[in-house]
Amino acid sequence: MRQAITNGEQHLRPVLDDAQFAQYVAIGLAVREAFRTPALRDMFIARLKPHRKLIIGSVPAGIQQHGMLPARAPMRSLDDIADAELAQWLVDDGRLIYGEFTQQELDNYFAAMAPMLPAQGHFIDLGSGLGKVVMHAALALPGMRCTGVELLGYRHDMAQARLAGVLAAGEAEDAALAAQVGARVRLLRQDMFEADVSDASLVFIYSTCFAPLMDRLGDKLARELPLGALVSTTTFPLQHPGFELVQQFAPPSVAWTTVFLYRRRGAFDTLPPATASYIYEQDGAAWEEAVCAAFAAHDALQGG
Ligand SMILES: C[S@@+](CC[C@H](N)C(=O)[O-])C[C@H]1O[C@@H](n2cnc3c(N)ncnc32)[C@H](O)[C@@H]1O
Known part of the structure; x- marks a missing residue:
């Protein structure tokens, strides 16, 4: 599979x-x-x-x-x-940008996560794309329900087709396992800000392209996750007082980029109001220089 x-x-x-x-x-x-x-x-x-x-x-x-x-x-x-x-x-x-971990990166990731998870918990991928992580989770975490939440219809459709292919391949290899995986995987077409995370044990976010969303995500997860739930992000940290950093996996120990692992902690009535500060800002001159280089690269491509 x-x-x-x-x-x-x-x-x-x-x-x-x-x-x-x-x-x-x-x-x-x-x-x-x-x-x-x-x-x-x-x-x-x-x-x-x-x-x-x-x-x-x-x-x-x-x-x-x-x-x-x-x-x-x-x-x-x-x-x-x-x-x-x-x-x-x-x-x-x-x-709208797309990216996925390799199989090896996902093996690294789930090997690191599995010992920290309950046997029968709930894994959620917010922004699940074509569903690769969700399907890997279902194989790597045998007792857990695994949910993917994807905004874009065409990616959700491709994830469903991929799941059907994986289950069909599984039928031939190990029909009982395929049926079990099929029963535990759920793919939803939904905005992640509307997703129900209230019983999640681990939320995975491939957040490398979500810099402007990190504060809003931190706020939602702090308000809606059960205490003790784990959240992992890529590239960008979750800087919210409702979370403590459990581990930071520097590249390439798990993946090509840093993977941060957090645990929901602290009382709900002490959460601060939603913040709107961004954690990521490029230097203006460096940005302008890079854009001018991109203009030149575009023109060179047109000319030659
Ligand atoms: C970098 S891809 C990661 C895909 C998948 N998690 C993986 O690691 O293989 C991020 C995905 O998040 C989706 N996305 C972006 N904003 C979203 C939102 N508000 N709700 C749900 N999905 C969203 C994008 O369409 C994209 O498919």
Whole structure:
């Protein structure tokens, strides 16, 4: 069954062109136009620079070659887009990025987590993508229920297809195990901020692209998780007083990036009000330099 959990990282990204993404596409096309057009690049920098803490890397992923925007020309111009709309667009853009741990990284991860978990707990992956972690969890943590929560419909559909493939492969290898895994895995299409985590034993978040969401996630999890529940994040820490750091796995001990493990602690009536401070901000000059290098790389690609 393990072998059937493959190929998610390289999955074909669709062009986003349905009604659900109309606003994302309209703003994205305007941002991309400003990136590509030399006369608009000062505006690109002026408009995006104040929001650079929301950008994963230097240039938003959606306007790059591998982005999911359609090829057509924009109907709106970047200077007609309000600042708040632009900021929300950058948050949405970060959420659309995809990445998965390798099988080896997941083996490392579950080997480290298993001794700290109850035999019959509940594992939840918030932002579960194509479901690789959830399916691995079901194999690595034999008594636990395993839930994946994914916002994007096409990724949720691919996760369901992947699960069906894994269970079909399992039927031939070990039908009892396949049936047991099938009964313990649940894939939900849902916004993680709406997910029920009230009985979770371990929440996994591949948070490498979630810098702007970390405070909101910390707040939700502190209010809704049972005391003692574990949360792991990647790349970005969960800086919230409702959590204590249990362990920090430096790369490459578990994965290519740092994995942080926290435990929910402290009384619920002492939680602070929701905060809105961001933990990640790039130096302005370094960001601008990286963007100018990206302009040059784009032009070189066009010219040659
Ligand atoms: C970096 S991928 C990780 C996928 C999976 N957890 C793994 O490690 O293989 C992050 C996933 O979170 C999803 N996502 C982003 N924002 C979300 C939200 N508000 N609710 C649920 N899923 C979300 C993205 O669509 C993406 O599939």
